[in-house]
Structure formats: structure tokens, C-alpha cells
Amino acid sequence: MTGIQKTTQKNLMIFSGRAHPGLAEEVTTTLGTDLVPTDAYSFANSEIYVRFDESVRGCDAFVIQSHTAPVNEWIMEHLIMVDALKRASAKRITVVLPFYGYARQDKKHRGREPISARLMADLFKTAGADRLMAVDLHTSQIQGFFDGPVDHLMALPILSSYVRKHYGKEELAIVSPDAGRIKVAEQWSQRLGGAPLAFIHKTRDITRPNQSVANRVVGEVAGRTCILVDDMIDSGGTICQAADALMKDGANSVVIAATHPIFSGPAVERLSNSVAREVVVTNTLPLSAEARALDKITELSIAPLISQAIRAVFEDGSVTSMFDGHA
Numbered sequence: 001m002t003g004i005q006k007t008t009q010k011n012l013m014i015f016s017g018r019a020h021p022g023l024a025e026e027v028t029t030t031l032g033t034d035l036v037p038t039d040a041y042s043f044a045n046s047e048i049y050v051r052f053d054e055s056v057r058g059c060d061a062f063v064i065q066s067h068t069a070p071v072n073e074w075i076m077e078h079l080i081m082v083d084a085l086k087r088a089s090a091k092r093i094t095v096v097l098p099f100y101g102y103a104r105q106d107k108k109h110r111g112r113e114p115i116s117a118r119l120m121a122d123l124f125k126t127a128g129a130d131r132l133m134a135v136d137l138h139t140s141q142i143q144g145f146f147d148g149p150v151d152h153l154m155a156l157p158i159l160s161s162y163v164r165k166h167y168g169k170e171e172l173a174i175v176s177p178d179a180g181r182i183k184v185a186e187q188w189s190q191r192l193g194g195a196p197l198a199f200i201h202k203t204r205d206i207t208r209p210n211q212s213v214a215n216r217v218v219g220e221v222a223g224r225t226c227i228l229v230d231d232m233i234d235s236g237g238t239i240c241q242a243a244d245a246l247m248k249d250g251a252n253s254v255v256i257a258a259t260h261p262i263f264s265g266p267a268v269e270r271l272s273n274s275v276a277r278e279v280v281v282t283n284t285l286p287l288s289a290e291a292r293a294l295d296k297i298t299e300l301s302i303a304p305l306i307s308q309a310i311r312a313v314f315e316d317g318s319v320t321s322m323f324d325g326h327a
Contacts, residue, residue, distance in 0.1 A: 010060055012314045013090075015052065015081060017065035019074040020286045023098060024064040026303035031311060040077065048073070050080050052088065061090040062133075062310050067101030068285045069264070075101050075120070079127045086128030094131040094313060095124050098284035098302060099232075099260050103138035106145075121145035133309060135284050135302060136231045136259040151319045153309050155259040155282050156184070158300050160191040162280055163227055163257060173198055173224040173251070175217075177242045181230065188229055195227070196220060200242045222250030225277075232260035233281070236267035240274040253277045260284050261299075263291055272296065 015036050016024030028035050037053035063085065065078040078095070085093050105116035117138075124132065125147055133151040137143065143150040172195040176185040179199050189195050198219025226246045233239050233256070243254040254276050261281040263271075268291050271279050281287075282302040291297055305322075312319050 008058065010314065011058065012310075013054075013056060013059040013061050014310075015061060015063045015085070017063075017074060017077045017081060019068050019077070020064075020066040020098070020283075022286065023066065023283055023303060023306075026283075026301060027064065027307045027310065030303055030307035038081075046073075048077050048080055050077065050084050052084065055088075056085055057089040058091045060092050060094075060314055061085050062094045062096050062313075064096040064098070064306075066098040066285055068099065068262075071101045075123075079123055082124060082127040082129050092130045093128055094133055094310075095129045096306065096310070097132065097134040098306065099262075100134045100137055100142065103142060106139050106142055117142050118145040121147075131313070133306075133313070135282075135306070138231055151309055151313065153305055153319070154323050155284070155300075155302060155305065156187055156191070157323070158282060158302065158305060159229075159257045159259070159280060160188055162298070162300055163255065164192055167225055167227070167255060168192070170225040171223065171252075173219070173221045173226050175199060175219070175221065175226045175228045175242070175246060177228060177230050177239060184231075185229060188227065192227070196224075198226070200245055217245050217249040221246055223252050226251045226254045228254055228256045228276075230256075230258045232262055233258045233267060233271070233279075234262045235264050236270035236274075240270050240276070243274055243276045247275045255280065257281075259302075261287055261291065261297075263288065268294060268297075 013036050014028050018040055024035055039051045042048050063081050065074055067074050082093055102116040102120050131149045132146050135153045136155050137152055143152055172192055174185045174188045174195050174197050176182050176199040182199055185197050189197055198217055198221050201216050201218055228242055239256055246254050256276045256279045259282050272294055279296055280298045282300050284302050287299055309319050
């Protein structure tokens, strides 16, 4: 018999960029390991340098970076980390995206527009990524933009458990901020005892970003605690308008539940002044000190969900089973 035979062991290694290291540290703590030490800095002209301080040859690498502001800088760092791992002979590279940058640019509304969400997937594939793992993509179709496996994680179990614990004894209604997220609202309803559904009919001027008008509420919300669910809160205008519309339609109170707290510009001030009783978000993106100081905002950790998914991928288990077959 010729050749050399050797049984190798799998080696899970977690890497983090500088955008949101606190979340990555939570993930590694849950998994019972540590982040790989990394040298990362920017040159005087803002070019980014990354080098890992340990050998990564043959490892199963999971590279965590949340695309918070400044988005383009952290995306570039993420790509450079993946390239470094590929050139250092990592066996498999999984890009972990608690928040997927450019996800809202997933289709063309008008001529001569880009589909930037597809470009993002192409960039990671070119850099050397074998797999993507993301939390609550803006639209599920983004999974098809990447030529390889995509694990689409949902914050729904974490958010709905909190809502059930704190508001489960009240008469609830699940409200989607637009017709496009009714399927997500249906999943919320299933987890909250079949609570009735409603949605906000709104119009948006596609030439003016971050602006929309809530026209009317479709569904029965009078006398109920309305759980207004969305994937992200950016400038806060749309979600606050939706909360106002619900209260005008006779809702008893409004609780906002969203995965990604982007909180751009006047968002925190708008939420502070809104009629919402509570705003529940996860830590897929880092909260500012101003947002943390607001009693109305509750932050839940997404780290247990991400660590469970990482372990499932590493051990060749099922990620879909984590979400009752809906992922």
C-alpha cells in the first residue's frame, strides 16, 4: 500500500473584525473558546491591514463582522479577513453576518439601478467565502445571490419569547409594518397563541430614501396590545408613523420588536418621543450610548442563536431544525 494515511481532527476557529467585537466575544464564550488574536489597523490613508496571530491552516473558520456605520469600511475589513484566511489555507470559511450590509438594495425599482445585495454576495465569494450565515435578511431571496450554502437565522424565537413572557397575558395583535412582511407576522402569531394579524398600508416615494407614509391600518387592533414587528429600524420614521396609526385606530398600546437597531440620525429621539410602550431589539448591531440610556429600548442578545448555528454547521448538524423547519 502506497501513500500516507492520517486521521485529522476538525478545528473550529472564530475570528472577529473591529465593528462589533462585543458580540463576537459573547459567541465565543457561549461556545467555550476564544477569539483568534488578530492584528488589525488602518494606515494613514485609511487602507486596512489584517493579520492573524495563530496558524489557521486546515481550520473551519467563522468570520464575524456586523456591517454597522461606517458600513463600507467594515465590509472592506470583512473581505480582507476572508482573503487572509484563504491565502493562509483555512479549510472552510464561513462568513457570519449578524447584519448584512446593502440588503435593502435587493432588486431594481427603476432603470439604471444596481442590485448591491447581489454584489455583496459576489464579493464574499470572490474573496474566498465557502458559506454565508446571516440573521434576518431583508428579503429571503438574498439567499439565492450567493453561490454556496446560506444559513438564514431568525431572531424570531428570541424576540417572541421575550414578548410572550412580558405581554402574553394581554390581548395581542401582531402587526406588520407593510404587506410584504405578513408571512413573518404569521410566524409571530403561531408563537403567540394565534394572535390576530394586521398590517399597515403605506406608500413610499422611491426617489426619497427613508421616507414613507402610513395610510391606514388593515385589520382589527382596537383595544389590543399591538406587537409591531420588523427586521430593522433605521431612521425610525416609518415605524413611529406605524405606531401612531395603530393608536389612532384604537390600539391599547404598541410594542415595537425589531432585529436590527441601525438607529441612524434622529432615530433614538424619534423612538423616545414615540407612542411606543417599549422597543425590543437584538444586539446584531452595537447600540450607541444614547440608545442604551433610553429606558424604552430593550436589547436582547443574539449570541446564543449564532453560537448554536455555528456549532451545528461545524458538527454537520441541522440549522433548519432550530427554526421548526422555516429557515
